[in-house]
Amino acid sequence: MAATRTLSHTVAVIKINNPPVNALSTPVCQALIKELAEVKKDPSVEAIVLCGANGKFSAGADIREFSSAARRTVSLEDINAEIESTTKPVVAAIEGVALGGGLELALSCHYRVAHIKTVMGLPEVLIGILPAAGGTQRLPRLIGIPAALDIIVRGRHVPATEAFQLGIVDEVVPSSAIAAAVQMARKVIGKPMDSRRLSTNAVQYNINVDAFLDTALEKAKRQFRGAQAPLACIEAVRASAQLPYQRGIEKERQLFASLWATGQPQAQQYAFFSERNVGKWTLPSGERWDNVRPCQIRTAAVIGLGTMGRGIVTSLSKSNIPVIALEQDTKQLDSGKKAVNSLLEREAEKLKKQGNSFAEGNGLGSVHFTLNFEDLKNVDLVIEAVYENMNLKKDIFRKLSSIMKPDAFLCTNTSGLNIDEIASVTNRPQLVIGTHFFSPANIMRLLEVVRGRHTSPTTIATAMSLGKMLGKVAVLVGNCPLFVGNRMLGPYLEQANYLLEEGYYPEEVDQALEEFGFAMGPFRMMDLAGLDVGWRSRMEKGLAGSGVPPGTPARQREGNRYCPLADMLCELGRFGQKSGKGWYQYEKPGGRHAHPDPWVRDFLAKYRKTYNIKQQAVHPEQILQRCLYALINEGFRVLEDGIASGPEDIDVIYNNGYGWPKHRGGPMYYASAVGLHEVLMVLEGYHKANPDVPSMKPSFLLKKLAAVGGPPIKEWRTQLGKLPNKL
Numbered sequence: 224m225a226a227t228r229t230l231s232h233t234v235a236v237i238k239i240n241n242p243p244v245n246a247l248s249t250p251v252c253q254a255l256i257k258e259l260a261e262v263k264k265d266p267s268v269e270a271i272v273l274c275g276a277n278g279k280f281s282a283g284a285d286i287r288e289f290s291s292a293a294r295r296t297v298s299l300e301d302i303n304a305e306i307e308s309t310t311k312p313v314v315a316a317i318e319g320v321a322l323g324g325g326l327e328l329a330l331s332c333h334y335r336v337a338h339i340k341t342v343m344g345l346p347e348v349l350i351g352i353l354p355a356a357g358g359t360q361r362l363p364r365l366i367g368i369p370a371a372l373d374i375i376v377r378g379r380h381v382p383a384t385e386a387f388q389l390g391i392v393d394e395v396v397p398s399s400a401i402a403a404a405v406q407m408a409r410k411v412i413g414k415p416m417d418s419r420r421l422s423t424n425a426v427q428y429n430i431n432v433d434a435f436l437d438t439a440l441e442k443a444k445r446q447f448r449g450a451q452a453p454l455a456c457i458e459a460v461r462a463s464a465q466l467p468y469q470r471g472i473e474k475e476r477q478l479f480a481s482l483w484a485t486g487q488p489q490a491q492q493y494a495f496f497s498e499r500n501v502g503k504w505t506l507p508s509g510e511r512w513d514n515v516r517p518c519q520i521r522t523a524a525v526i527g528l529g530t531m532g533r534g535i536v537t538s539l540s541k542s543n544i545p546v547i548a549l550e551q552d553t554k555q556l557d558s559g560k561k562a563v564n565s566l567l568e569r570e571a572e573k574l575k576k577q578g579n580s581f582a583e584g585n586g587l588g589s590v591h592f593t594l595n596f597e598d599l600k601n602v603d604l605v606i607e608a609v610y611e612n613m614n615l616k617k618d619i620f621r622k623l624s625s626i627m628k629p630d631a632f633l634c635t636n637t638s639g640l641n642i643d644e645i646a647s648v649t650n651r652p653q654l655v656i657g658t659h660f661f662s663p664a665n666i667m668r669l670l671e672v673v674r675g676r677h678t679s680p681t682t683i684a685t686a687m688s689l690g691k692m693l694g695k696v697a698v699l700v701g702n703c704p705l706f707v708g709n710r711m712l713g714p715y716l717e718q719a720n721y722l723l724e725e726g727y728y729p730e731e732v733d734q735a736l737e738e739f740g741f742a743m744g745p746f747r748m749m750d751l752a753g754l755d756v757g758w759r760s761r762m763e764k765g766l767a768g769s770g771v772p773p774g775t776p777a778r779q780r781e782g783n784r785y786c787p788l789a790d791m792l793c794e795l796g797r798f799g800q801k802s803g804k805g806w807y808q809y810e811k812p813g814g815r816h817a818h819p820d821p822w823v824r825d826f827l828a829k830y831r832k833t834y835n836i837k838q839q840a841v842h843p844e845q846i847l848q849r850c851l852y853a854l855i856n857e858g859f860r861v862l863e864d865g866i867a868s869g870p871e872d873i874d875v876i877y878n879n880g881y882g883w884p885k886h887r888g889g890p891m892y893y894a895s896a897v898g899l900h901e902v903l904m905v906l907e908g909y910h911k912a913n914p915d916v917p918s919m920k921p922s923f924l925l926k927k928l929a930a931v932g933g934p935p936i937k938e939w940r941t942q943l944g945k946l947p948n949k950l
């Protein structure tokens with residue numbers, strides 16, 4: 224039953240029942256219409272309470288129905304209008320979540336009572352749409368333009384206490400919201416209801432709405448880089464102030480239809496479900512997320528308090544896991560401790576703002592700082608986060624192997640070293656796993672969980688569950704140099720570098736990719752990460768520095784094209800932000816504002832002259848094609864090698880760890896949207912003209928998928944099923 228009804232004296236309680244989140248699917252909407260019609264004409268009913276089963280009001284419209292062939296036949300706003308016009312008072316009893324259409328439904332009720340732990344909001348913008356069941360028209364009428372705009376454009380979850388302060392709910396209760404709503408319903412029987420019908424009220428404001436919204440629009444254009452939904456949300460809110468309610472609703476509908484036509488909602492909804500699907504990992508041996516139990520992690524330790532270690536300690540503590548943080552000397556321990564404490568203070572401040580109290584178990588886990596390895600021996604899981612050096616990591620794992628209790632999990636935060644080699648020095652390779660966090664680790668949502676050859680399914684389940692506890696989106700990947708995200712970044716950065724050789728400047732390449740929607744272009748990103756990191760790794764591989772065989776041409780390695788520009792900058796001490804100079808110049812070492820550097824322009828001009836490189840006319844569109852298709856081609860190779868289990872995994876990694884614009888779904892989704900044949904043609908053309916750039920040679924899988932007509936992304940797995948799986 225999609226909705227049930229019970230009677231409490233003269234109050235009918237209608238309960239939405241559609242597990243797991245009471246989404247307002249077509250059957251739920253039909254059931255609501257039926258129940259409403261019956262209670263309206265039932266003379267024994269004097270008031271109505273609307274609530275959700277299993278402690279959740281509703282997570283909104285059923286997102287799956289937006290793209291399904293069977294389009295909705297019932298409009299949510301029609302139901303809302305029906306509720307609002309009812310002559311018997313309707314009280315929403317909000318528990319758990321009231322999101323999107325769920326909150327819009329509640330806003331159509333005459334009163335709202337919420338349990339104190341409820342969160343509510345209009346997060347439609349995060350899935351590429353706008354609240355189109357009256358939310359953009361009713362919320363501003365209830366709480367005013369600025370507060371409504373903030374909730375609608377950011378799509379944020381509003382805790383019940385804040386919702387009460389804003390006036391979204393009439394009462395917040397610590398116990399059953401349904402019982403409180405029934406009580407309230409009884410009290411309001413017979414009272415005048417006109418002012419409680421939000422659609423009949425005018426929006427109140429004492430600001431210049433147009434000027435306020437114009438500023439918001441400009442800000443949103445800069446902040447959301449090409450995403451259309453935030454802009455549509457602002458226009459819908461404008462309509463609430465300028466138009467009568469019904470015309471505002473028409474505007475809401477028009478904006479929804481125009482958004483749908485951009486293709487962005489489909490991409491963002493694909494991203495939404497992909498994030499949920501990657502948690503459902505499966506191994507070729509049949510073990511899966513739902514048949515392997517994770518072990519409970521009660522305590523953890525982190526080794527190394529550099530940038531990554533500090534973020535990881537904070538992330539664990541934020542999730543209320545007690546942590547032991549270890550450094551090798553007092554100086555580093557002290558500076559790590561200072562940094563962690565300041566990060567934790569900020570987290571505590573945030574928790575306070577969200578209305579969470581430590582007494583309710585929402586506090587921060589304790590952090591104990593130490594120089595002594597012995598202190599780690601009883602923790603359930605340790606994460607090594609020292610710098611990228613195989614010998615150092617092996618020393619640490621040897622030590623851990625002898626100190627730690629036998630069932631402790633040993634994780635490494637390497638960003639690309641061989642997990643099997645690290646595990647080989649331990650007495651428990653089955654408990655060794657890669658947990659690749661992204662910087663800043665207390666903020667970035669991505670966690671690449673890297674399975675080694677001997678990693679057990681229980682270890683995988685535990686690392687994946689730890690990711691969830693930390694509020695991250697954990698993606699299981701196989702073990703290969705650089706894993707998935709960083710591996711795909713290689714060819715992308717290579718193309719960006721080649722473009723400089725051919726006549727572009729860093730700021731031009733960055734601008735093209737930032738206009739595409741990336742949070743940061745490749746050169747700003749390299750400056751932020753530190754150019755010395757890649758330089759050290761290239762020196763270790765004999766590609767740069769003294770290890771390069773004498774007589775090797777400057778722009779060639781092993782017969783292939785090579786760009787030494789980044790090495791040359793490092794030789795001059797230009798490491799990026801940390802040294803105040805890199806591809807850009809900064810106000811000071813550690814400065815964050817990148818300014819184009821005339822020195823770099825001059826340096827590039829001399830370089831091109833030295834090597835007699837003719838400036839080629841590369842159309843700006845080609846900047847995108849070359850950088851993005853290089854990255855995508857490597858993504859296909861990752862799939863071909865069985866390092867990721869599907870295109871969704873890659874897309875989730877890029878959306879959450881590399882600043883890929885979510886409104887474009889992810890690199891593999893983008894490839895399928897552009898058309899695989901088109902991607903293949905561009906790669907083939909480039910590779911034919913540049914056979915010395917092997918990364919641009921079209922991958923076998925891309926060719927195969929293009930040959931069968933470039934099927935939609937959800938069908939790629941049929942082809943992947945025939946390929947090796949290294950998970």
Ligand SMILES: CC/C=C\CC(=O)SCCNC(=O)CCNC(=O)[C@H](O)C(C)(C)COP(=O)(O)OP(=O)(O)OC[C@H]1O[C@@H](n2cnc3c(N)ncnc32)[C@H](O)[C@@H]1OP(=O)(O)O
Nearest residue numbers: 243244246282283284285286287322323324346355356499
């Ligand atoms: C005409 C337009 C009118 C209205 C527009 C809308 O209402 S659009 C929908 C707006 N609502 C949202 O965007 C909420 C989306 N959901 C969430 O944010 C989270 O799922 C939620 C509710 C906070 C719960 O989070 P939790 O971490 O507890 O669970 P999880 O995310 O894994 O979700 C559990 C399963 O429920 C599925 N699901 C969630 N929301 C919806 C939804 N609105 N429609 C359909 N399905 C939904 C989710 O995919 C999970 O499914 P599973 O098969 O178990 O992976």
